[in-house]
Amino acid sequence: YGGGPTGSPYLYDLDDADKLLIGVNDQGELADVPRNRQGRALLGDARNDVHLFISQLHLAFLKFHNAIVDYLRAERVPGAQVFAEAQRLVRWHYQWIVVNEFLPLSVGDDLVSDLLANGLKFYTFVEQPYIPVEFADAAYRFGHSQVRSIYTLNNGGAKGQVFPDFAGTCPVPHDRVIDWAYFFSVDQGRPPQASKLIDTILAHSLSDLPTSVVGETKTAQEHSLAYRDLVRGEALDLPSGEAIAREMGVEPLSTSEVGLYDLGWKSETPLWFYILKEAEVRNRGEWLGEVGGRIVAEVLLGLIDGDPSSYRNAETEWQPVLPGAQPGHFTMTDLFRFAGAV
Template sequence: MTSEVVEKTQAHPDGHVRDAGQVAVDMAGAGKELGLPTSTIRNHAYVIRGMGYVPESRLSTGLFGRMFRRLDAYIPDEARIEAVAGLMSEPSGAALDGKIPAGYTYLGQFIDHDITFDPASSLQRQNDPDALTNFRTPRFDLDSVYGRGPADQPYLYRKPTSEAPPHFDIGRVTGSDDEMDLPRARGIALIGDPRNDENVIISQLQLTFMLFHNKVCDWLTENGGQNYLRHRRGNEEVFDCAQRLVRWHYQWIVIHDFLRQIVDPDTYEDVLYREPLTRGGDAVERVRLRFFSWDGQIFMPIEFAVAAYRFGHSLVRGRYRLNENVAKPIFTQESVIGPGDEEKHLGGFRPLPRGWQIEWGRFFNLNGPEHLQLVRRIDRFLATPLLCLPPELAGGVRVNLAQRNLARGARLGLPAGQEVALAMGIEPLGDAELDLPGNGPSPLWYYVLREAELRNGGLTLGPVGSRIVAEVFCGMLLADPSSYLSNAPGWRPVLPGDNWGDFTMAHLITFTGFGLRAS
């Protein structure tokens, strides 16, 4: 796929359009020199289909759009990109641990795959590989788990009976009686989104959500279906009721657990707040958006997708301990799927090796801090494995992920970080704080990471990053007509937790009973 030259225009309040120059835009969102993806599997290094066609005007149209449509693009050249990327190598011997349990890195990746799910059929993709018409509105609806449902993708589910609604089929680890894996055919995972088999940690997270659905189905039908009768809405069948409860509890985790962990408290409480009802009763949740707006259909802001939400790359540790006996690097420079490499790394797209069942207490706060691994701090540094991605994850070539992220931001015309801060009414970081060669504008992704590092000690995102992520997350929930926020803003989780109405990833894992082996 080659780059095209498109005319970039911006509309002024007076209605006139000014020429902002000719900008080379790679329709894949990654430069030719970075290598084009050759695998049909969409992974975290693969460009989201259609991102090359971002509206250049102030109109909020299309799948992707701009949150700050009045700001000029900042387009660093390749030398500048290389120089900035050179500042992002993890220093040796530095104390880089943050405060967030390491599992939230991969929960964030799981969420990203959910809101960028592409349900177009393989035939449609072959006929129109770059079209936007078949994308759905971004929603927290677990399509990456449910796929197109049991009627359209029955191979994802066990055959239902009169007593049991459709449950997900669950695989077994070869040679083990008690270890579970994703269901597979010739080693390929049979799941709603193949990206969720990209590494061992996210594949076990995908499995956990499948088991969560199965457990909710069982919970609804136990004791003569009393829970089903209590919690169904309208004419919901058991499967539909289970799916809604799974989605709503997941949405609660996204907003009240994950988002609360990663953004600064002041921004969180400004964007999501509770409002008492005028006639008494429980308070309802409300969303306050200052910068994210849309007309008609919501879109995915590129300031979020290409910059702010890519803070997750900074969280990745170079190495993880799955259980008492298995500790491996997340990637190696060798092939992640080559023969004989199965025991060297946590790369995916393969059956889970025997003895590699995850212990979630090492990734989420289930058993206290003794064995808990933490994320890396949110800062400008990336773990070494991300600076040389294996070919299967980077389009057949070895790629520095820092350079790829910066190049995408340039090709999509993101504004500079300082300009976004000023547009928000926030004092921007100074040249000395940004520590860029030659000073000048900062790529937005780099700015978000550096801001978190300096303003909040790398423990949460800073004010600019927090505002973008919080508004997009809460905006997507607000715009979704099937979400709990749209249907029942006073709703609270109904599944067991430490306190009624509270539900976190630790509660979800405990409810499934999966991955609770003693650490």
């Protein structure tokens, strides 16, 4: 949303300021984020154009907002209230998806149920919620290990690696428009491409990131995402995975489970690597382990709870109001359908 229609007018439709601007592709379809004449995306956060998948997901949310504007107008919401109400509904439904779909898939149903019933144990803040470095620079980077080697985009058969094939910061042509049925359970008769399991093996495309992503570097290894994640953790002096496990009262992984000792690593385990290995060893890579899962879940829930305008701080208990496959529930598939993105 940037600064809203007044603060960031370039993000909004000149003919309908309640709606976000949507770009057109090489065939005149409303199937790209808005861009300037040099192909640079006009977004509230430029990082959402780093690769095709995130820019197309951003597009889906633009369409989601605009569809809600139409929905509210059909419900005869007063014109002066439409934008703010649409913004609230977008955020609340997205937060609902994070809590009720994304987190159970990422950290497991049991941990989410425990946190919702009994509250957080470790994440606290005094005045403003914040993002801990253990989350931003280790735990939440677990998704790097879930990237597949090859993706199919749509029925046209476009295939490739995230990098360099689907690098962003450029217009999205018709043949690269993503069909989300290839990534989410949209069509029960055609299962989507599964993410790779969480483990310590990264797709080859992430070992040679393009200069457009990492900038000019002094050494070739700086193009490796694993190298960058590990160096980042060292630079920030992050605690080891074992240290956090002990602080949480969790049995740490053994040296044989970590698997680095015989390779010459005699110290405790870098947090990012530990979290990936913990998921692999303790949960077969299907979801995060106790250390990684608790960091991710507590921070995301803590951020939502720390927002006085979030759905979890509504005066009365709230459930999704937009139509979904199940009344009172809402998923990413429901979002795509409501937005007209599938």
